[in-house]
Amino acid sequence: MRGHAITSNPTWVLKRFPTGMPVPDDFSLEQRAAPVAKPGELLVRTHWLSVDPYMRARLSPAKNYAAGQKIGEMMRGGGVGEVIASESPLFHNGDIIQADDFGWQPMTTVAAQMATRLDLSAAPVQTSLGCLDMPGLSAYFALLNVGRPKAGETVLISAASGALGQIAGQIARIKGLDPVAIAGSDAKIDWCKSIGYRAGINHRTAGDLTAAIAKACPSGVDVFLDNTAGPIHDAALLNLNTSGRIVVVGTVALADRFDRPDIGPRFLRRILVIRARIEGFLLDDFEAQYAEARSQLTKWYQEGFLEAREDVAEGIEAAPHAFIRMLKGENFGKQLVKV
Template sequence: MPQTATINRQTLLASRPVGAPVPDNFKLVETPVPHPGEGQMLLRNLWMSLDPYMRGRMSDAKSYADPVAVGDVMPCGAVSRVMESNLDGFAAGDLVMCYTAGWQDYSLSNGSMVFKLDPNMAEPSQALGVLGMPGFTGYMGLLDIGQPKAGETVVVAAATGPVGSVVGQVAKLKGCRVIGIAGGPDKCAYAVDELGFDACLDHKLDSLANDLANACPDGIDVYFENVGGKVFDAVMPLLNPHSRVPICGLIAQYNATELPPGPDRLPQLMRLMLSQRIRMQAFIIFDNYGPHYPEFLQTMTPWVAEGKVKVREDRVEGLENAPQAFIGMLEGQNFGKMVVKIAD
């Protein structure tokens, strides 16, 4: 099903997943390219972002954002080219980052949640990762909630992903000891050799809890929570007095269809928080920290340019391949920020 200048391919939510999403939960359809009305612009989406939060939007469970309706276009942010604009401040040819683009070739936008990008930006897809939502998430959650101090131990999972890699590298820049957790020896080696983490542990090994305890002889001062599940179980006994746990995601739990069997450890977590005086705080980056985005960019852009923060993307070509890439990402098959190239 090729894309043409008159056809807009859209990936719809065909049905809600039960457990892990499957290809049948998605449906690719062809619709006419829409025409922008007054106060609208037409965007040609070039790069689309795949992020774990989208799994939550596929469910109808209560969450911070409304679920996607069955039959609606799957949501995503994208780097896009303005094709036609009836909107002040945007002109045909502009390169933008649009948070409401959706899994499709073309989108209409009224300008909300759209940011102009430097048209000469070397790697525009970075606006979806290290310089976009995931990087901003790692940066603000670590610094504002995590409050890392030099010499403290910071632990982060999904260590080679776009959030975890920023958390770890920024924590290193702040003088912390950084322990990553990732899936498999290649990712672990990359976190240490390329990203400069002090250690990185393989969560696929049964020895994770023991390995983490050995890697954190002084306990854990900041645990940046983006996965949940067995990683958090391994972290809990190591949390130091006054430790901080920013929570931005729980990818290990998203596909769960029921609660795990007992005993009920909720009271245990409460007791742990009390005995160690722990701060746990969840946040949604633009909801909690939107106004800080420019200052984040001012800091992060030169760090990336100077190589102080390294970037790795996992690029897939073709809108039609987005569902499989998304399904694989939830299983940890990606290595780096997952982006889909849908046009030049």
């Protein structure tokens, strides 16, 4: 069994709950023994790990839609790796699999029933952590099923160069919509325009965001895909058309004040007058449609209609740093850790 003789397995655990924005000292790297697969499990050599905004919500004792991380527990997230030892008839040694419950460690165990065998001929394996899985599926359902855009409508998307935003903008282009990007640097805006966004706003340099959105969206905003919350949300709402829709996908702009109320202007009168709809989005609600959406995303990718930019950190030691820089918006594309 190739690689099965590893005895040291550096593993990231949660040392303390973050106060505000997480810092590296909130995590601890422990030298642990390599795990052993139990019946129904797979022992996997980790190739790629994904760090995503939803993980911030798990690093809190507060109740959340996903189970929270406990102090001293191993950090977990999406991953791709090679099966080294299978204790399940569903998989064989050498299979490359993806699952949402990898440990932050070079050798990890995964429940076989939660793993997916990857088709190595379909796309690079790490796309199963990005454009062809959770971020891509989220972009697909948030835009099309919740936003329900009509042809020609203006779609404003925050964090537009990130894992979800870059795919949402390209889907909008494919569907004949008018996508406008909000991102945190001129380089990110240039990238967004190169993949099909008509216009873009650098929210760090735009000054008056409400005016900047009005200039970029002269016909107003019909759908706002909100990946950030905060001041960007407020400015988008003030540019929303009658019967406009806001899809709340993420609140990464609040990562440094996660446990405090998100207090800002209350535009209830405007929401009433324009009959706006503001709806939260969770990917799990669309599980029955995953296969259909993944098939469509894969087809677009193979046909060259979807591009996926990646931001890769090297080595298991880099996992917390990659996670934190993603929360700060310092990543450019889908943030991955190559283990």
